[in-house]
Amino acid sequence: MKKYELTSETKVFLGKTLYRIKALVQFGNVNAGDLGGWIEKEENLSQSGNARVSGNAEVYGNAEVSGNARVSGNAEVCKIGTVFWIGAIGSRNGTTTFFRCKDGKIYVSCGCFLGDLEEFSDKVKQTHGDNEHGRVYMLAIEMAKARIVEEKNEVH
Template sequence: MFGNAWVFGNAEVFGNAWVFGNAEVSGNARVFGNAEVKKNDDYMVVGGAGRYNRFTTFFKCRDKTIKVVCGCFFGTIIEFRAKVKETHKGNKHEKVYLAMADMVELQLDNDDK
């Protein structure tokens, strides 16, 4: 963590993750791996959704991928979608998790249009 970055609340940043610039990581966010959070719209936490109403953290990585932490799941957003379809096929939770992924891809899109 460097620059004007802040990490507070129950947030966790560990591993090779970078938090810098004017980013503020807070709440129940869990950012790790090769994360690169340099501004607040490089990550998103969605809470109270899915099968266990837990918090799910989505964050950008240095290689421009979006990673997901949800319970014991950690992987890319593509892997997250596949796991959701496998685990929750045809139920309400599948729809909620996939809608979350759609929303996050719109918000964290690298194209600032």
């Protein structure tokens, strides 16, 4: 028995079409008809157990939510390849995360920025130019390129 279905409500995130889900039956504290979060395909969320995706949470790629797992709020779940993380960087001494997704591109999460490596590089140049923060971010980009090598047979 199916516990949820994909609705026709969609959004595009990192080049992927995600579908809002809707509960078909009552399970856990979810009622039939409740709208849930966003998934790319049915394989991202198990039809059995109490697993659920709610709020603005997004699940895509090869990630799967199953058992009694719950993804909620603004969470994002993507099975990805190599991750490169660097801290104490930028004007806020924050963290920046570089990762390769299934589409083969390297993406960057830095503060409120989320985009691919080229977009990040452009944003750094626009925001910081050639100041100390700009130079350090550009070095981090080069480090990420060196550390996140393309996986030969499968990019997660």
